[in-house]
Amino acid sequence: MWSLLACLSALADDAVLHVAVHQEAGSIYEVAADGAAGQCRVLGLSRIACPADGPVVFRWGGADGWALHGDRSVVPGAEGVAFVLPPDGSRDAERERLREPTLQAVQDVFLRTGANPVRPPSPDLFGDLVALGAHDDWRIRALVVDVLVPWVRHTASDPFPPDAPSLLPEGLVLQLAADPAPQVRRRVARLIREMRGGDPRAEEARRATEAFRDDRDKRVRKLATVLQTTQATEGMTDPLEAWLAALSRVPEPGPVGRAACKALATLHDHVPPGSVDPDRAVALVIAHHPEKAWAVWGAWKAEVPFHPARARYLLGSTLNLSMGLLRQWATDDPVGLAAVLSDWEPTLPHSDRFGVIARWLEGRVEDPVLLHVLTWDGTADTLSGLPEPTPEQ
DSSP states (O other): OOOHHHHHHSOTTEEEEEEEEOTTTOOGGGEEEESOSSOOEEETTTEEEEEOSSOEEEEEOSSTTOEEEEOOEEOTTOEEEEEEEOOTTTTHHHHHHTSSOOHHHHHHHHOOBTTBOOOOOOHHHHHHHHHGGGOSOHHHHHHHHHHHGGGSTTSTTOOSOTTOOOOSOTTHHHHHHTOSOHHHHHHHHHHHHTOOTTOTTHHHHHHHHHHHTTOSSHHHHHHHHHHHHHHHHTTSSOHHHHHHHHHHHTTSOHHHHHHHHHHHHHGGGTSOTTSSOHHHHHHHHHHHOHHHHHHHHHHTTTTSOOOHHHHHHHHHHOSOOOHHHHHHHHHHOHHHHHHHHHHHSOSSSOOHHHHHHHHHHTTTOOOHHHHHHHHOOSSSOSSTTOOOOOTTO
C-alpha cells in the first residue's frame, strides 16, 4: 500500500506512474522517464513521481522481451497506471490456440504447473483470457476463474510487487460472480477468498460476497459465510455485520449452518466488546449444531458462564470436547462441573472421553469435590462421603 507519507511527497505538479512490473522483467528502477523537469523519485515498490511542467513519457528501459503498457504519457498533477508485460503480438502462437478454445488449450496456455511452465501473458493474450469468462461452455468459464487466481493481488503466485495495481479489469469479479453455473460461482468464491485488505478489487469482492449469501446453491452460501468472516478479519468489511449474518445462518442444516457456527467462533477477537450476545449465540448453536457448540462456547468461554444443563447435554449428546472450555468450567464452578461429570458417568468403567477430560484437568484442580470425581477408583459412591464444600464453593 502506498503510504500517506509517499502520497504527500508527490507534489501537485508531479507526473506519477503507478506501475506493476512483472517479477521476471525486473524492477521499477528499470522504468525510464522522458520529459521530466528534474530527478524522478521512486515511491515504494510501484510508483514513480517525476517533477513536470509538461507531459512525461514513461517507457521500459530494462531487458528485451518486455514493454510498458497502459498510461505511458502522464501530465503534471495526474497519476497513470501501467504494467510491464511482454509486448502485444509476442504471444500470437498461444492466441491462435484460443481461437477455437478447448479445456486443454486453456490449460496449456495459462495454467502453470511443474510440467507446464507457461510464459507470462502479453496484454492481448490476457484480454483473450478475460473474454473467455463469457464463453458458452461453463467448464471453460470455470477454468478461467482458476487461472485468474495467480493474478489476484497478494497471493503467493502474484508476480507483481505488493503495492502494484491490479491487472484484473474493473467489473470482472462481479461479472464472474453472477455466472449462471453454480460450479463457476463456487470457484469465484474461492478466488475472492484469496483477496486481502487493500486489494484494488476489494469492493467488488465485498459486493459479490453479499450476493452469494442468498445464492440458490447451498455450497455457494457456505462459502459466502466463510468469505464474509475472512473479510471481517482482514478489515475488508464490518465484523459486527459478519457476526449478524453468521448468526442468521446457524439454523440452516448441513454445511451452511456449520460454517456459520465456525464464523461465530472466529469473530470473537474482531467484534466490538459488548456489541453481541454470545450467550444467545451459544444457545442457538447447541439447538441446531451441538457438535459445533464446543468450539463456539470455547471461543467465548470468558463471556459465557458455566451452565450445568447445557454442559450435561453436550457431554451426553456429542463427541467433541474443548480443553480450554473444560478448564474454564473447572476454574469457575468446580462443584457444578463435578456434579455434571458424576451425572454423565456415575459408574465405572469410565469412557475414554472421560479419561481425556481427567488428563486435561490433571494438576489444575484443587477443589476436593471435583478432584474426587476425576480420580474416583470405585471404592465409594461418586458424591457420597465427600468433604462438604467450603463456603466460597
